[in-house]
Amino acid sequence: MKKYDVIVVGGGNGGLAAGAVLAKGGKNVLLIEKSHSPGGFATSFRRGRFEFDVSLHELNGFGRGKEALGGVRVLFDTIGISDKINWVDIPEAYRLISSDENGKIDAVMPFGIENYINKMEEYAPGSRKAAEYIFSCGQQNLRVLAQMGKCKNVFDQIKLLAANRDFLHNSSKSVNEVLSLLDMPQRARNIFKAYWAYLCADCDNLSFFHYLQMVNTYIELGSVIPFMRSLEMTNAMAEVISSNNGDILVNETVTEIVVENGAVKGVKTAGGKEFSADVVVCNASPHSAFSKLIKKEHIPEGDLKRCNFRTFSGSGFCVWLGLNKSAKELGLDNYSYFIFPDADDVKQFKLMGHPDTNRVQNTICPNAAFEGASPEGTSILSMTTLFNSFWWDNVPEEDYFRVKNEFASSMIDTFEKATGIKIREHIEEIEIASPETFARFTLNPHGTIYGYLGKKNDGVLARTLSENKRMSGIKGLYFAGGYGTKMNGYSSAMSTGFDAARHILRTGGKD
Amino acid sequence: MIKHTALSLLRDLKAFIGIKKERLDAIDAAPDTAVESSFGVNMLADAMHPDRISLEVKEVKKDRFGSFLVLISGERRTLPSAKPGQFIVIKPSVTGIKYSRAVYIAFAERTSYTVFIPQTDDSEAEKLVNARKGDIFEATSPAGLGFYQPLRDSGNIFVCCDKEGFGASEAFRNDKELQERVKVYTHLAGAVDTENGNSQLSVFLRECKLIDGTLFIFGSEDFVTLIKKTAEDCGLIKKRIRYDIISPGKIFPDEEKKYVCRVKRGSEEFDVLCYGHMPLSASLEYAGVECNINCMSGTCGYCRMKLVSGDISVHFPEGEEPVRMADAKHGFIHPCRSYPLSDLTVII
Incomplete structure (x- = not known):
């Protein structure tokens, strides 16, 4: 042996x-x-x-x-x-297409903390102070994490925490709990919370610390793909x-x-x-x-x-499209699209359990980031959503392909409706993965893609x-x-x- | 922006300490029973896509051009579902098949597949054509990308096949949902330009310009290449042309194109003879080396291995080579569609 x-x-x-x-x-x-x-x-x-x-x-x-x-x-x-x-640099943080009590949201957010805050102020006047506070908390988080490991005893830890009051205050709270304490327009909150879909948890439950860690890193450092x-x-x-x-x-x-x-x-x-x-x-x-x-x-x-x-996290559902028109011809100008029919994350999260009600998606178009992502005259869209229930566990084998296709079709509809871009007639290649697909290839329970x-x-x-x-x-x-x-x-x-x-x-x- | 006071410091410290405590208390309160191991979607995955299925020959129906084999499950009560245009790969087994052979499913039911094995020069295919009732084969689950997808394909379906792809065309003809809108052109004779009673090739060549739907092409490499080019010349756009090539090539030996393949597998190292007329995987399997073949069409990547030295040729339309960019960068090939041009060294 x-x-x-x-x-x-x-x-x-x-x-x-x-x-x-x-x-x-x-x-x-x-x-x-x-x-x-x-x-x-x-x-x-x-x-x-x-x-x-x-x-x-x-x-x-x-x-x-x-x-x-x-x-x-x-x-x-x-x-x-x-x-x-x-490496390829991603050109912008995200485009959020949604709606709230003030009407339609269509916000393209840049990388760079200062850029992000400025843009936020454009979309939601009066948000600057709160946004600056949030990102200062992000920097504080990083300092605390860097120093926590150097604390020799519990007294050192208490001293460190006492010197970083915002970290201490926010660490035990959810995203919505912290935001509710800030004088921040609801529109700004909704734009800031856009990344919740990446974590498959609504902001009543999502830890502010964790969410901010992710957002701060994205916005400060930008992101890349190979x-x-x-x-x-x-x-x-x-x-x-x-x-x-x-x-x-x-x-x-x-x-x-x-x-x-x-x-x-x-x-x-x-x-x-x-x-x-x-x-x-x-x-x-x-x-x-x-x-x-x-x-x-x-x-x-x-x-x-x-x-x-x-508790298991969400099970993935993805649709990949190879389109026979270029991104420019189709009007696919952005890299990352967060599409939520309603910006109320708690409400949307509840609706993500069933294919009849789940209309949340994050869709990317690599061609918006770099040339050569696909052959000239073509483009790619990768659409992802999550199911936070185990609905797919009960799909009979004889219905599986039909149900899978129907939901994929609904994702295409959602994208077309949100962006106004017609893609269906340009589909040259399509591949669809349901929770069964992910279970098959990874052996993950329920086909979850986000761990616990x-x-x-x-x-x-x-x-x-x-x-x-x-x-x-x-x-x-x-x-x-x-x-x-x-x-x-x-x-x-x-x-x-x-x-x-x-x-x-x-x-x-x-x- | 949030006002902090001495009182809130104590409250926040308590809450912070509580983060760890709350989790540990919740863990402690959880049951210590066996962890859940069975999940619906995972069981569905096992049922729909098992790695291997055991098939027994129930019936053999021979004709001039090959045999229809009716295969039933050797172990399971039901078989994974198959879409028209898909195939199974019959693996090397005790019935004497030396290398993997992909065969189209002409008709699929829950408990049986009817596959068509064309008569060819391939000695391994001959063993299947002459299969007997009771023979047992091991095979992959249905695979292949040559199936109809309503989100992509036109409602009107045209299928063009030669002997190798005949099983696929039968599957489209047999499908209840598709049969009303399928038109099939078959070319079962030998050479691709033969015009006789067994060929609708000349009809296809005449009608090609009128195709107003999606064309599916199944067959040998020469045939698919010809039909694809004809379709493109007739103005059919890429989106409307689907094709599948699973012919493994001629049998060996061909002394003129014989090479040595040095195989490295873990701590083992050994030499195998490979031949220019056969895909590398066929030569390896013939020598008893497992290659994890899942498609024989080069598209799935399951057989990927690293080519350390030597030359190969890969017969795919330019721009549609199935090896992924990062795999090509690191020297990986798909041996099921790679033909040796020299001595080789591979790492499995």
Whole structure:
């Protein structure tokens, strides 16, 4: 049985990040991926003349230029791939198309904090002071996070918190709770909250701290995507593993994480292979690990309780369109469209449980960001929404394709109605993914794409403050990825893998 | 902007401390029962797209141009659903098939598939043409992109196929929803320019200019290339032309185009003979090397492997090569549609 220093179960963003950092750090790594290609959601597919990214809309935390280093940038610099990827800058933050009690909203928001605040003031006069306060809170958050790790004892922590009153005040509150305390026009609030769809939680439940972390990073640093789609990052990370004495095994499913005397010992696979290691980083969900991969008798009670306390986040539904007209010809001038029939996020979130009422979408047009996103004279639209119920669990197989097509058609209708742009007659290629599709390719429970729901008592701050680095009582077992200690999305998933790897390199990982 | 006081400091500190406590209390109050493992959508995924299905030959109906095999499930009560235009890939198995062979499903029911195996030079296809009742095959779930999609395709459907694609045209003809608006042109004879009673190719060539719908083309590479070009010359736009090529090419051996492929797989390293007339995957499978074939058309990417050295040719229309950009950057190929031009080294 071959022995490794670390085995990574699953090659999604978290697993790849962990594997690459560990391999670069001198560990002998084995990454096992059930699919034919690592990446998980970070991949792409081709249809005819087009190549579609499965999931990446914009990468948060990479930063612009050498002086603005986001968390993802630090990771990629650590493993030496920042300069190996062809990056494209996203031209603007988003276009929000919605309506509120004051009428239709059609707001194109720029990157750059000052630009953003100025634009906000144009759309919602009287919002400047509140917007400046919000972004100052964002800067305060970053300072607190940077210094919290240096606190030697609880008194240092209290001193730090007392010196950062806005952070302390807002950290336990939801987005809507904080905004309700500010003298801020409702229109401005609605524009500011546009990113809630990225987190699949309404702003009554979404932690203000977490939401602001994400928004502040996006607006301050801007965002990027790889020209060759997210697979370019995936392949670069996989290459780091392979070229640093690591092995990557694809088309192989881990069937057991072997545990003895409360510690991991290795893994077994469906192909009958066995590998040993004292450290396992699991990129699969804790639900998958504790229901399928680890024998019942070895699972600590605390791990079971932790799993059973969680609530799954939203299941994804995507429509990819290859259009036979250019973005310019069609009038697709913007990169990211947030379309909510009504800006009331709490109301919209409730309606996202059923295909008859779910009309929320985030749609991107890569051609608005860069030439060459698709062949000349063509363009791409990638439409995404989420279902926050398990409605799709009950679709009979004989109805599945019809229901899937009907909902995809409704998403196209919603886009056309909101933007006034006719796209239906120009569809040259179409691909549709429902929760079943995501379940099939990732094995995620319910086909969820956003890990566990960031509900009030399970937001990022709550997780960070209450979890150990491993999220498990089993020695040597770590979790990385969208179900990890942080939240969901590319940067969070990679970040958990980065954190796990650094901890393992520092401590040996067997604690 | 928010006024803070000494009193609010205490309140906020309490709330902050409560963040961690509230979560830990909620975890503690949660049950320690077994974690939920069964989810409707995941079970649906397993039912609709299993990695492998076991099929038994129930009936064989031979004709001049090949055989219709009626296949039933070897293990499951029902089979995954299939759309007209889709195929299954029959895997190398104990019945003697040496390499994967994609065959179109001419008729699909919940408990059986009827597939058409054309008579060709391919020795592995011959084994299937001569299959017997009771033979067992392992196959993939239905796959392929040559199916009708109402959100993309015109209501009027035209299908043009040769012997290789005949099963797909039968599927369109047999489909209750589509059959009223399908017109099929079949060319079952040998050479593509033969005009005889088994070919409607000349009819298609005459009527091509009048096509006012979506054209589906199924068959061998030469045939699809000819029909596609004809359709484009007749003014049919790209959006209205769908095609699928799954012919694996001629049998080996061809001593003139014989090469050595060095295979690296984990810690193993070994040599395999490969031939210029066969896709690389067929040569590898013939030598007993598993390649994870899922389509034989080059489009799914499941068989992707890294080409470290050597030359290959890939027969795809320019701009429609199915290898993803980042994969091409890192040297990955799809061996099911890659034909060796020299000695090769690959990493599986």
